[in-house]
Amino acid sequence: MKIHEHQAKQLMAARGIPVPLGRVARSVDEAVAAVRPLIEESGNPVVVLKAQIHAGGRGKGTFREHPDVRGVNVITGGIEGGPSAAEEEVRELAQQMLGSTLVTIQTGDEGKKVSRLYVEQGIDIARELYLAVLLDRAASRNIVMASTEGGMEIEKVADETPEKILRAEIDPAIGLAAFQANELAHGLELDGEAAKNFGRFVKALADAAMELDTDLIEINPLVVTGDGHVIALDGKMSFDDNALYRHPDIADMRDETEEDPSELAAKNAGLNYIKLDGTIGCLVNGAGLAMATMDTIKQVGGEPANFLDVGGGATADQVTTAFQIITKDPNVKGIFVNIFGGIMQCDVIATGIVEAVERVGLEVPLVVRLEGTNVQEGKTIIEESGLEVTNADSLRDGAEKILELSA
Amino acid sequence: MSVLVDKNTRVLVQGLGKTGEFHTDKAIAYGTEMVAAVHPSRAGAEAHFEGETDHSGVPGRDDTYSVELPIYATVKEAVAETGATASVVYVPPPFAADAIMESVAAGLELVVAITEGIPVADMIRAKRYLQGTATRLVGPNCPGVITPNECKIGIMPGYIHQRGKIGVVSRSGTLTYEAVHQLTLLELGQTTAIGIGGDPVNGTNFVDCLRMFQDDDETEGVVMIGEIGGTAEEEAAEYVKTEMTKPVAGFIAGTTAPPGKRMGHAGAIVSGGKGTAEAKIAAMKSAGIIVAQTPSDMGEAMVRALG
Numbered sequence: 001m002k003i004h005e006h007q008a009k010q011l012m013a014a015r016g017i018p019v020p021l022g023r024v025a026r027s028v029d030e031a032v033a034a035v036r037p038l039i040e041e042s043g044n045p046v047v048v049l050k051a052q053i054h055a056g057g058r059g060k061g062t063f064r065e066h067p068d069v070r071g072v073n074v075i076t077g078g079i080e081g082g083p084s085a086a087e088e089e090v091r092e093l094a095q096q097m098l099g100s101t102l103v104t105i106q107t108g109d110e111g112k113k114v115s116r117l118y119v120e121q122g123i124d125i126a127r128e129l130y131l132a133v134l135l136d137r138a139a140s141r142n143i144v145m146a147s148t149e150g151g152m153e154i155e156k157v158a159d160e161t162p163e164k165i166l167r168a169e170i171d172p173a174i175g176l177a178a179f180q181a182n183e184l185a186h187g188l189e190l191d192g193e194a195a196k197n198f199g200r201f202v203k204a205l206a207d208a209a210m211e212l213d214t215d216l217i218e219i220n221p222l223v224v225t226g227d228g229h230v231i232a233l234d235g236k237m238s239f240d241d242n243a244l245y246r247h248p249d250i251a252d253m254r255d256e257t258e259e260d261p262s263e264l265a266a267k268n269a270g271l272n273y274i275k276l277d278g279t280i281g282c283l284v285n286g287a288g289l290a291m292a293t294m295d296t297i298k299q300v301g302g303e304p305a306n307f308l309d310v311g312g313g314a315t316a317d318q319v320t321t322a323f324q325i326i327t328k329d330p331n332v333k334g335i336f337v338n339i340f341g342g343i344m345q346c347d348v349i350a351t352g353i354v355e356a357v358e359r360v361g362l363e364v365p366l367v368v369r370l371e372g373t374n375v376q377e378g379k380t381i382i383e384e385s386g387l388e389v390t391n392a393d394s395l396r397d398g399a400e401k402i403l404e405l406s407a
Numbered sequence: 408m409s410v411l412v413d414k415n416t417r418v419l420v421q422g423l424g425k426t427g428e429f430h431t432d433k434a435i436a437y438g439t440e441m442v443a444a445v446h447p448s449r450a451g452a453e454a455h456f457e458g459e460t461d462h463s464g465v466p467g468r469d470d471t472y473s474v475e476l477p478i479y480a481t482v483k484e485a486v487a488e489t490g491a492t493a494s495v496v497y498v499p500p501p502f503a504a505d506a507i508m509e510s511v512a513a514g515l516e517l518v519v520a521i522t523e524g525i526p527v528a529d530m531i532r533a534k535r536y537l538q539g540t541a542t543r544l545v546g547p548n549c550p551g552v553i554t555p556n557e558c559k560i561g562i563m564p565g566y567i568h569q570r571g572k573i574g575v576v577s578r579s580g581t582l583t584y585e586a587v588h589q590l591t592l593l594e595l596g597q598t599t600a601i602g603i604g605g606d607p608v609n610g611t612n613f614v615d616c617l618r619m620f621q622d623d624d625e626t627e628g629v630v631m632i633g634e635i636g637g638t639a640e641e642e643a644a645e646y647v648k649t650e651m652t653k654p655v656a657g658f659i660a661g662t663t664a665p666p667g668k669r670m671g672h673a674g675a676i677v678s679g680g681k682g683t684a685e686a687k688i689a690a691m692k693s694a695g696i697i698v699a700q701t702p703s704d705m706g707e708a709m710v711r712a713l714g
Binding site: 135137138140141142154155158171172173210213215240241242243245246272274276284285286287288289290291292294295296297298299304307309312340341342371372373394395396397399 | 500501524525526527528529530531532534535550562563564567577578579580581582584585588605607608632634635636637638639642658660661662663664665668670671672673674675679680684700701702703704
């Protein structure tokens, strides 16, 4: 699960990790009202106005409705004109940003609608660094990743100058050791107060990753100020969905407006669904088989409309919901059901399919491939239902048949 | 021979809830030597299993079975009383990593964790706990391990298997069934089929399994089934290239998966351009592995690899 920057910073601040002062705003008035207290509290006449969406690249991204407005704006009017001038600048920008669509390198062409802003104090930036805590699968541990190349895309740094990426494995029994923090600080060419502050920062971040069950914390940039403070200028956090049950406060931060409505409906029904751009809807049991079904459709010349794994113990209701979600997609020209029954029995899924079609209706061709436990019973149920269903003998056979029928 | 499990494997089940009970019954029907259950709230009682023997499993048994399985409060006690050598974990996700560690502490040779949805942080700790012990963990989030005709631990349907000469190792449950089914139809059969699971942190990886199959006299070839996410397949390809003499066929799921999306399995995600199906397929091909274009061709790919 992803959260917004302002929420990530709230979680960091609660753990004593330095972040800029800031206020979240859901309306133009709230954004304007945040300006004066921020300037007074920080003593800095500069504030920053940031669009809050679940995607990166906001600084360079622009709004579809206002191509000259960026996702992150530094408000400098306060330097000469005082707080009132900063307020006016924020008002004008907030009016254009709220409700508009921000397109960044990570949102795709469709962009994301902005419904909240974050107003932050300006920071005196001496250096910009990169810092992240994430899982290293090969090591089966979290690692700290740091780089002197803050503000850049880290994948690019990793490709072009891999020597500029520092790594430290976090032993779950010990946490990040002081010497590791010291090594990282040294590698980032920090000394004096800045090195000490960095050490405290990175240790707290490593602990936060384990205690909050994050799958990624990324601070890009992490800034060192002129007087040696180390502050998270940006903050991105995502969480292990399987651990949310023990963090109800974080689960409450979910912003459903950031998620695809069909994917959300599927999740609520206990289904794994991901929408794609093709025309062949798929309903499969098992994640690996569901992926392989999409791949095979592509292999025979089609394009899958979705990934859908009904899991190992789907009920007739879940199958119905799955059909509803698939048929709701106007691009779908045919549906391919591919089941290898292990624990999932073919007769149960067949009953589910028949019920689903009776309840939802079916306006596109349907190909069903059943294999495994109780396969004969399953095939009989479908044959006797009188539904217009084409049977397939294998995954490839099914993919070819649905492609032909939906052409 | 076979790997990991055979007719001498004595299995205890951790978590005798609905799922654990259902699959324990199937395992007994198959002929697996189930010796104990660990379920603290039911400790002291016995669980009764009876039904018709699954004759696709261990040969030479009566047509029906009736078993009283003793239930213990702790793994330690169950091992002391029954001599169990392996454990299968059906414990719900919040408690599953602890159940794994309990079996490690009790000194079991093998722990097979079926549970899906264990928090990654819990598995990081459990994996740390495993370090320096003699226990092998398979899974979590996997179908289990089966040596046809001898021992079935997990949730795979027994009857699709046939004892033979091919080792199977896979991150995906249903794709394992596809491969096994094809190998059975082609009369190649399996020595052992191992589901290593779809989670990002797991106990046993491809290289561990390939090494076991390489050292196993009965295994003549291996089918490995991977998917997007991580670099375990690339590491396996490197092992095949440098160490392995037996033929290997494979398949990688997720060529069409969009980047940044988790495809059902917690570990199936392409992130930052890493973990793509293309990179895995290329690494496998360069190691001489015959890669099937679709899952329907896995058995044929093995036939070609065998030459």
